Amino acid sequence: MITGLSVFRPGVGSFPVAIGDVIELYVGDTLSVTVSYTYTSPYNVTASFVGYFGSFASKQTTGSAKVTLQATAIPKTGEASINIEADKVGTFGLGVTVLDTNVYDEVPNCIVVAAKPGMIESIMNMVVMMMMMSMIIPMMTGMMGEDNEGF
Numbered sequence: 001m002i003t004g005l006s007v008f009r010p011g012v013g014s015f016p017v018a019i020g021d022v023i024e025l026y027v028g029d030t031l032s033v034t035v036s037y038t039y040t041s042p043y044n045v046t047a048s049f050v051g052y053f054g055s056f057a058s059k060q061t062t063g064s065a066k067v068t069l070q071a072t073a074i075p076k077t078g079e080a081s082i083n084i085e086a087d088k089v090g091t092f093g094l095g096v097t098v099l100d101t102n103v104y105d106e107v108p109n110c111i112v113v114a115a116k117p118g119m120i121e122s123i124m125n126m127v128v129m130m131m132m133m134s135m136i137i138p139m140m141t142g143m144m145g146e147d148n149e150g151f
Contacts, residue, residue: 001105002096003079004034020107023094025086026116033063033082035096035105038075045069048099051082053092053111056104061087086113 005023008014008030017023025031033051047067054060063084070076082096092111097104 001035001037001103002033002094002107003036006032008032008083020110022109023111025111025113027086027089027113028116029086029113031084031086031094031111033084033094033096034079035082036077036079037098038077039069040073040075041069041071042073044071047080049080049082049096050099051084051094051096053084053086053088053094053113055093055108056095056097056106059095060090060092061085086111089113089115 002019004016005019006014006016007023007025009026010028014032023031031051035049035051037047039047045068047069048064049067050059050062050064052059052062061084063082065080065082067078067080069078090113091109092113093106093108094110095104095106
């Protein structure tokens with residue numbers, strides 16, 4: 001049922017992640033879960049999909065999507081997208097269910113939500129990057145400048 005995943009991180013953008021891999025999120029990130037389904041129905045109905053962190057019995061964080069299904073005797077397929085915002089730190093499973101049915105899909109212990117890095121951690125990462133660049137750039141310019149002067 002779960003066919004696609006992508007993460008939206010404020011200030012960074014959106015990027016896809018693989019199903020089955022451990023997905024590292026920060027509080028405030030949004031996981032977009034794409035689900036596919038096949039159905040038949042004698043009536044027009046609205047299906048409610050719920051995505052959650054946790055387990056079927058113990059849903060910690062949820063998101064939902066409603067899809068209108070047209071009456072059909074021939075099996076039809078469709079997709080829905082559910083957005084779940086990470087709001088608690090911890091390790092969770094990922095699941096999707098269709099309300100009022102026994103249909104669900106879960107991937108256990110695949111979500112790790114960490115606290116958003118603070119300003120100090122962000123600055124330290126930038127300092128380390130600048131130090132690495134200050135070592136690499138002189139080596140690169142030295143290789144290109146002195147050795148190739150005669151050509």
